[in-house]
Amino acid sequence: MKQMLKIEMERALKGAAFKIALIIGMIIVTVQFVKVGLHNALNPLEFFEYGGLTLPYTVIYTWIGGSFNVYYTLYIRLLPIMVVLPYAATYYTDRRTGIIRNYYCRTKKINYLIAKFTAVFTTGGIVAVLPLLVNLLATAMLLPSMIWSNGSFCYSANSMWSSILFTHPYVYYLLYFILQFICAGLIATVSLLISQYVNNAFIVLLFPSVLCEFMNATAGWLPTRKLKALAPWRLFRIDQLAVKYWQTYVIFICTILVMDLVVYVWRGVKDDVL
Numbered sequence: 001m002k003q004m005l006k007i008e009m010e011r012a013l014k015g016a017a018f019k020i021a022l023i024i025g026m027i028i029v030t031v032q033f034v035k036v037g038l039h040n041a042l043n044p045l046e047f048f049e050y051g052g053l054t055l056p057y058t059v060i061y062t063w064i065g066g067s068f069n070v071y072y073t074l075y076i077r078l079l080p081i082m083v084v085l086p087y088a089a090t091y092y093t094d095r096r097t098g099i100i101r102n103y104y105c106r107t108k109k110i111n112y113l114i115a116k117f118t119a120v121f122t123t124g125g126i127v128a129v130l131p132l133l134v135n136l137l138a139t140a141m142l143l144p145s146m147i148w149s150n151g152s153f154c155y156s157a158n159s160m161w162s163s164i165l166f167t168h169p170y171v172y173y174l175l176y177f178i179l180q181f182i183c184a185g186l187i188a189t190v191s192l193l194i195s196q197y198v199n200n201a202f203i204v205l206l207f208p209s210v211l212c213e214f215m216n217a218t219a220g221w222l223p224t225r226k227l228k229a230l231a232p233w234r235l236f237r238i239d240q241l242a243v244k245y246w247q248t249y250v251i252f253i254c255t256i257l258v259m260d261l262v263v264y265v266w267r268g269v270k271d272d273v274l
Contacts, residue, residue, distance in 0.1 A: 017085050036071075080232065083188040113264065117264065129177050176238045192264045216232060235248070
């Protein structure tokens, strides 16, 4: 099992697709940092004004995940594509080319399937979180980490972990990075499910993105607020543009995990590819 996991992680992390996905995310956060972060840091006399109060720009308002902006919106929309690029299609290509037979001759099916799942999940999570972490740290090097509760604060006070945000903002960000890592990694594993039913690599890569856009469009029709919050544009926004519920994340994570266990693992073990 350890050897299989080592092989899959090396294939995933050393692949060109992983680097390309990271570059896409880094381009977005770098442009935001140059256009917004550096601008705010290099103009110390240009203040943020609200209600007659003159307040300086801070990390909380300036970094890409701290406010409603076109850069973060673009990042969230591209996220389902970015997380599948590194390694999600390799299960399909392994089956298509017959490489999977070589693995099955040398190890148990369950070892290969778990190693593949781990590699896809890990690379998807890294691609989703690492660019945001770099942007946050870069912004924190230039601006103070203060919170001005002045009414224009985009974070919802009645949302999940809001009390932590107002007392320990970086703990709040760490918690959301962990949560986003998990959710993004699980979205990447959706390609593993669809790989068993389609015969086209582009469908394998695009299906999670299409599914997320479908959820964005239809979640508003669901009967309760907790279900409405399943829209990915809400789930992945750290700035809490919409009210979030911990139950929504539990539903999202458990649903994909059950599908992974039933469809991907169980069927993968049962399928005879030799």
